Amino acid sequence: MDAFFAAVEQASKPSLRGKPVVVGGLGPRGVVSTASYEARVHGVHSAMAMAHARRLAPNAAYLTPRFDIYRQVSDIVMGLLREASPLIEPLSVDEAFIDLEAGDLAGDPRAAARGLRADIKAATGLTASVGLAGSKLLAKIASEKAKPDGLVVVEPGTEQALLDPMPVRTLPGVGPATAEHLRKAGILTVAEITGAGEAELISLLGKAHGAGLHAMAAGVDNRPVVADRDVKSISVEDTFDSDLTDRAHVRHEIDRLAERCVQRLRGAGRSGRTVVVKVRRFDFSTLTRSETLRAPTDDPSVVRETARRLAESVDTTGGVRLLGVGVAGLADFTQEDLFAQAEGERALHGEVDDDAPPPLPSSPPPAPERANRWLPGYDVTHEKYGAGWVQGSGVGRVTVRFEVPSDVVPGRVRTFLVDDPALTRSDPLPLAAMSAMGVGRSTGGGQPSPGSSPKSLEDAGSGPDRGTSIP
Template sequence: MSRGPRADAARRDWGREEEGCSILHVDMDAFFASVELARRPQLRGLPVIVGGAQRGVVLAATYEARAFGVHSAMPMSRALRMCPQAVVVPPDHHAYHEVSVGVMRVLGDVTALVEQVSVDEAFLDVAGARRRLGAPTVIAQRIREQVREQFGITCSVGIASTKFVAKLASGHAKPDGVLLVPRAATVDFLRVLPVGALWGVGERTEQSLARWGITSVAQLADSDVATVQRAVGRVAGAHLHDLAWGRDPRPVTPGREEKSIGAEETFDQDLMDLAVVETRALALADRCASRLRAAGLVGRTVSVKVRTSDFRTLTRSRTLTTPTDVGREIFLAARDLLAATDLGGLPVRLVGVRVEGLTGATSSARQPTLDEAVDLPEARADGRRRDAEMAMDEVRQKFGGGAIRPGSSAPASRLATTFVPADLS
């Protein structure tokens, strides 16, 4: 859910003037938390926070927790001081990814013009789907019903003539609602908003505009563009002035490519034992590999991020001979990078693994290794490992992301698999 400023007057009913309003912005409501509630219905109605323990940050919070001021990216320690009665649930990124893929599949059944902008939101251009499915508000209701029925979560939909206004409308529709902003009402809708509601206006930009007496979208729109440019810069000023008048020519662009896939973990306590850090890196590499396979991608570059107890962040990367989506291969590269990182004798606060240089798994040109060319046992073993990891993916899809994980009790050359209970209590 967006934490951008709102105006109550913007939520009034604009009627059914849907002509020219073919852009939908679909945004899942408190996505991570909603997925957890769908898995744990006994927690509904309670303040629930998804995130790490005391040393982590809030990834998502239910609306009951948000009523106490809790929001995403907040340090967990602060969130628990604000809402000590909250139920804290550790994140299950595999489960969130699976639901995200399913939701995007629902949107893809509506139109091919789907632009996914994050794990829980996307733009659609439904101009070509109106004859088949009906008016945009009808399509929005269809999407919301299917998402609720198939995944047990809710979403909010904004409908407008531009992407920018559709995104604002979905924020005003939360939670679990639809808001249409007719083309003719766009400027009126925008003028009642504070300037901080505009796309790209963060705290510093808001302060710069305020120094010129601009605190609302109406004041921004009525200001000379040169004045706005003096406040925030030439390019940004012209862009914000256009937005204040509802001008946003950007089309919905499907097929946004993933540039990298990664995962990281902040530890409850700083770790001195690098073997334990490696074990956590193994789980992170497995998570990255699972996401790669689900997206039909392979990656060529593996990078690690390490944050020491003095908050110094170190990154190292290695380019593989051939692209991969196998967790073991990602882990072995990450392990070598960790071993080569000079931590200055300090304990580790955070570790992360990321795969970059992504290409399609089917289109990626792969040069066979010498072992593969002569069909040596090691090459056959690599194929079996990938088959085993794909089987793990199927178990997770059926029983949840925590149902199975790679084990670290065996040497790295013979990584085992450990089954753990899929406890959703």
């Protein structure tokens, strides 16, 4: 999907169509999750510090992610892919590999790819870019070349011509550290990796990494498309605007994260045996602690108390910038912890164990309470004006633009006191209201519009006949 989170926001907010939109953490330590193509013209990109993005594009709309609506759209897209083939391997909410041969679509793969893009546009109003190739490695690379709203086909026999001029960072597994090792050895392109030979790569990077990288540089990738990859863990984490120095606040955040983690665990119909806590301290040192339980559980009290104990074992006196809680060792069932259940029943009836340690002191919520903040992008409803979304808030006031996805023109803006009883948070509007739009958006900066099928992208390819080059 093209600039997925930002594209969903543009489709659901008429006033943002064709304008720069940046989605991510909005605090001082926030990071860009997705930037629209209009924002990318100014140099904004994913994983960039939000503070830097604001300097590059001060007039962009900066929004808090709305994961519920993104998952709704993702479910629609993945459903369309599964109708085409039983072999679908999702990589994230907005990307997947699909094996066309398994769906009897290998006879005319270009037509299948074009049909999928058209179906996605019709169902969601959003655009997708497709890379079509004989391996997952080349399909991934081709899909990146196809963006935005394009189709690139890697013809058999043209794989090396496509790969050779690309920088080494193009290949999976080549991060900044590996790229620096290669640079020092004078290796900057994929062609120079193959030219160096496997033995040289092994001496530079080790046997497994070196041999694997040399194979990928030669276009060798025999990995199959694997449907329904098993999730090994479920976790949530938060980075804080300012370091947490009070242990009561650390405990409060651990409790909150544990609750969110269990909600995701139950939503996936899973349970787990191992509770994991992640702590990033003021000096950027990151520590993890884990504890394996007697049996799988999805009990929020068990996960919460275990996470508390693990967090207490970490020295946080200097301050904490990030906390995370996760559950690993997943299972599809829950074995009831009879001891914990008995303790819960005793507590319910007021029975107290005189030898039990005193309860931990209650944790005061941080101020202001996160759940009550009117963050930009939140969906709201007003008793008089109807549905809208938060544009911004401050000094005791919140500004709301009242519009819905089906509106053709931007909605009106009004400002209220933050405690106005007529204004409440609401769920995103149903996807049908968005998909009915089928809105084409300008990408800015002279790039092709995601609402069209530009010939330059449809005809792009790696072969000499300019044929075409998919996950």
